[in-house]
Amino acid sequence: MISKKLSIAIVGAGIGGMTAAAALRQIGVDVRVYEQAPRFARIGAGIQMMPNSMKVLRRIGVEERVIHTSFKPFSHLNREWNTGKVMRELPMPESLFGAPYLCMHRADLHDALAAVFPEEIIHLEKKLTGLEQSAGQVTLLFADGTRAQADAVIGADGVHSVVRELIVGPDEPIHKGRIAYRAIFSSSLLNGMDIGSSRTKWWGADRHIVIYYTNSTRTELYFVTSVPEPAEWVTRESWSAKGDVKELRKAYEGFHPDVRAVLEACLDCHKWAILEREPLPRWSDGRVVLLGDACHPMTPYMAQGGATAIEDAAILARCLEEVDGEDFQGAFRRYEAHRKPRTSRIQAISSANTWMKGGDEDTSWLYGYDAWNVPLTPLEPYFKAV
């Protein structure tokens, strides 16, 4: 617990911002979250939560809210696109990495996060447009003309982060020239077909598709793809963009009958542009720090974007607790020193899209990581070396 009364404003009520709010409240910080959206919508998408993020969610009371309703895949299963031959399978019992592997609806994860703290701390329709730092305080400026003040600010405002732009400078995310189609729908549309007890990734030469159930009753399933997109299609608000299901089916012609059956059953779909960034030169400036996609957006191919945002939240809370809320710059630099090597490694592997494609590379460094207990990186060697 921090002994001094400290206020922290979090910009963005996504997975990272909500986890940070819960983790900081546990150490006694007065937290307020500012979100640009007017309300939380039930976006049609699934999300995989790996054991590394589940360990963080356990300590903040979220695991117990999702564990009984989520789908627990037997394994991380990788198959060849047409024959279905197993390229690599990793059974994921809870005993392997000390936490479960769960798949769920994104909105269920968000609801569970929102349930662990009072809703009054979230301020909707607050689009951040500017920040002013002066002695001992940060002022947040919003599009509606209002202002707020806090001792420090966390930018958890996603891949198009305004906070990142304000403290690191403007640039555009890298568009991978690929899009992700996605759909979530009732298993009854499969006419009795079972997609199996694993989360399956079907690997083609230049495209793939990941398919899993999103609830324990297996009444709902989800798929997400990665396909080349000739046009430079990119959108800032990509959650609601519709895809063409006929184009999608065509893109997966020749895939295994199980994949085609899922795509035939799906009535419509959405699409996302796949974006990433190179690791940033720095994650903080004075009393302002970044977290999640705002500082290390990655391709979704390892299912670690949300997970690493969740890990960030736990490590940031630990670093702030260590300095008892006094030395923000020290805490933020230590957080970056600890997190950046790991997130940069994940960004690079995710970008190459090689994770679990075959072979038997070690997975324990990724899934076995425990953000609450891992020793924090000493500050000095990291900052002397770079």
Ligand SMILES: Cc1cc2nc3c(=O)[nH]c(=O)nc-3n(C[C@H](O)[C@H](O)[C@H](O)COP(=O)(O)OP(=O)(O)OC[C@H]3O[C@@H](n4cnc5c(N)ncnc54)[C@H](O)[C@@H]3O)c2cc1C
């Ligand atoms: C196809 C796909 C599949 C994925 N699958 C997985 C998966 O299975 N597992 C996993 O761990 N990750 C997955 N990810 C990655 C994951 O979705 C992201 O990494 C994660 O959502 C990042 O969380 P965040 O809180 O940093 O940002 P976001 O979730 O983007 O949240 C940012 C929030 O900030 C708000 N905001 C933005 N600008 C402002 C502003 N100026 N003022 C106020 N509020 C603002 C936004 O409205 C939003 O609510 C996937 C991503 C994609 C694209």
